[in-house]
Amino acid sequence: MEQKSAPKSVIRRLPMYLRILDDLLANDVEIVSSRELSDETGFTAEQIRKDLAFFGAFGTRGTGYNTSFLRDKILKIIGLDEQTNIIVVGAGHLGIALTRFNIRQNPYVNVVAIFDIDPNVIGKKIADIEVMPASKMKEISVKHDVKVAVLTVPSEHAQTAAEDIVKSGIRVIFNFSLSKLYVPSSVYIHNADLSIELQSLIYYATSRVVI
Amino acid sequence: MEQKSAPKSVIRRLPMYLRILDDLLANDVEIVSSRELSDETGFTAEQIRKDLAFFGAFGTRGTGYNTSFLRDKILKIIGLDEQTNIIVVGAGHLGIALTRFNIRQNPYVNVVAIFDIDPNVIGKKIADIEVMPASKMKEISVKHDVKVAVLTVPSEHAQTAAEDIVKSGIRVIFNFSLSKLYVPSSVYIHNADLSIELQSLIYYATSRVVI
DNA sequence: TCATGTGAAGAGCTTCACAGCA
DNA sequence: TGCTGTGAAGCTCTTCACATGA
Structure with a gap:
């Protein structure tokens, strides 16, 4: 799928983002920025953007990430899209x-x-x-x-x-x-x-x- | 105690060495080489030597490490020397x-x-x-x-x-x-x-x- | 000779700084 | 303007290659 194999550290963090996205979705939050994800996880916003950008451009400049869209992407990357x-x-x-x-x-x-x-x-x-x-x-x-x-x-x-x-x-x-x-x-x-x-x-x- | 703070990765591996040393001691094995520790742990012998050398020169060139001595050193480093x-x-x-x-x-x-x-x-x-x-x-x-x-x-x-x-x-x-x-x-x-x-x-x- | 100890090189990951775009 | 996306720099850790010493 992607060129280089994903860094292990990224794969370890993706499920953490996923948990937060699930929470946000449960509260009907539609947009999330890398800074907000940073506040929740403790990782830097740059790192989160790099992690996500590794798999593609999932965000919208000036706005942030669509919560539901990003969640679906992460599910697919990890392989959790099918139970x-x-x-x-x-x-x-x-x-x-x-x-x-x-x-x-x-x-x-x-x-x-x-x-x-x-x-x-x-x-x-x-x-x-x-x-x-x-x-x-x-x-x-x-x-x-x-x-x-x-x-x-x-x-x-x-x-x-x-x-x-x-x-x-x-x-x-x-x-x-x-x-x-x-x-x-x-x-x-x-x-x-x-x-x-x-x-x-x-x-x-x-x-x-x-x- | 030591100059730089110990890399987290080293601290994570020390208890793994400890478990093997405990096993060896239980079988009265007195000397162990970095290669043998490598075979047991899957980490490279060089890495194991680097890890140990970070805290001091615990081995004997041409021979290896004294099992009991090395175990005591690791216990002290981790802070397990007292229960x-x-x-x-x-x-x-x-x-x-x-x-x-x-x-x-x-x-x-x-x-x-x-x-x-x-x-x-x-x-x-x-x-x-x-x-x-x-x-x-x-x-x-x-x-x-x-x-x-x-x-x-x-x-x-x-x-x-x-x-x-x-x-x-x-x-x-x-x-x-x-x-x-x-x-x-x-x-x-x-x-x-x-x-x-x-x-x-x-x-x-x-x-x-x-x- | 053999296995440790270690500078140097390399790889992998993170942070920085800013370009790019809604 | 604001936030993403990204080359470049920086840092940390690992591997290499070999000097060192029993």
């Missing part, structure tokens, strides 16, 4: 929290099923989504063309679960488990690493001089 | 998951209390840690010199909870809620933004051409 189906693997506290949380917040993402190996959990419903046995993962994933698996099982089951995910044809894993996963190189793993994030936060908590 | 006390605010699924998860994984971090406003939850124990009413937050935080608060309450209570945290003298918040928090500029907020991370993942899930 994306995902699965959650692991129906523990984290799996439940992420499921509920995403259903509420994320109109663009649809959790089609939750998988677990515990017979006591299988068959129950979490936010109206059925918990299924891992053996059904492939069938469901193929049927619903699932794009992303959110992995929340305990470390000792993470590798097995990852292999199930790969066998189901899913090529992107959002990994909340602590283990390193061994998967084919065609599978993209994004580690959430909350414990590592917390540790690096502590650097700022202990050594940062507060102004 | 850091944190609190979890919100005893929902996410709060419970993060509490259990960190207790197991993080020998350097100690959750001293979990806070909630639901009377049905207060008094219960999660992984041996008591759930307390928000009214006790300041007392507990001061007593244990709490450095970080992990915020996992629903959006509608997030701002109130953030204010309680600030009043308790805590200056670093790890925010898992979806709301934007208004706090004094001396307070450092790190947003987990899982839903935004998921959305940017979808960009790679849908547009990435698999090689």
